[in-house]
Amino acid sequence: MITILIVDDHAMVRSGMRLLLGGKDDIEVVGEASDGDEGIRAAESLRPNVVLMDLSMPHGKDGLTAAAELKERMPETAVLILTMHDDDEYLFRAIHAGAAGYVLKSAPHEELLTAIRSVAKGDAYLYPTATKRLMNEYVERMKRGESTDVFDTLSEREKEVLALAAQGYANKEIAEQLVISVKTVETHKSNVMEKLGLKTRPELIKYAMKKGLLQFD
Missing domain, CATH: 1.10.10.10 (Winged helix-like DNA-binding domain superfamily/Winged helix DNA-binding domain)
Known part of the structure; x- marks a missing residue:
């Protein structure tokens, strides 16, 4: 069973995610939080397999800061970023923060489920166009002579x-x-x-x- 903690400042989003995930035999939502600080406390208490983390939360720690802190405190827990930001800067910052995956809120439900199952078993997940961007960035860094170590x-x-x-x-x-x-x-x-x-x-x-x-x- 994959245990999930949902961290998002919008109650309707949390309810929607709980409704979607609650109907799956291999997934259990064990808790919710409305900001990064609350999310970290809940994660340390509940020890979920996956934290589904929003990026933009106006109160407390934002998603990136919370993701980095969670990976420091609980490296065994996968942080999956779920956001509306289809933006290279956010994508690269999320990866640098230690997120195991990055999915858009506009993505089909099946893609979210695939991402959750992927990061829960230790794999990384990026939505298809993000993977292409990372590959292009890698090539550009090589051309500029920057580190790809x-x-x-x-x-x-x-x-x-x-x-x-x-x-x-x-x-x-x-x-x-x-x-x-x-x-x-x-x-x-x-x-x-x-x-x-x-x-x-x-x-x-x-x-x-x-x-x-x-x-x-």
Whole structure:
């Protein structure tokens, strides 16, 4: 069962989403929130698989800020942005904030359901024209000589976990150093390995050495 938290400042949107998702056998809406601050509190309490997050919320934290904070606190939870903004700037900022997906409110219901199921199993989801834009942006960055290194997509916390893991610290020791849970460490490490295409610890150590992350006292 995929558990969902809906974060949107419009009660009618939340009701509509609950009605749509409530009829699916594999999806359960476990809560709602009207702004980013409330959404973060609800997510930490309910521990949903997916947070369906609006971008523009006038009160409290906006969707981008809340998404970034959620990914820092709960990396195992996927944040799916649901917005009316079909805009490159918002799209790239959402990805940078750690969102697992980006869907327009104008999209067909089936597309939203596909996106939810995709991010719930650990995949990323972008609506078709957004994927094309990202590909074009990647090509343009290469032409301009800008970085396309996957390492740049890691969050600062993921880089810290990568460095400590490469130095030989156990998950419990990393958790104590960074003041986070062991489960969070495990999730960060899994995300790092997946993003970087690494399969073994020796590969991780070799990569960390290449990036100059190994610092021994």
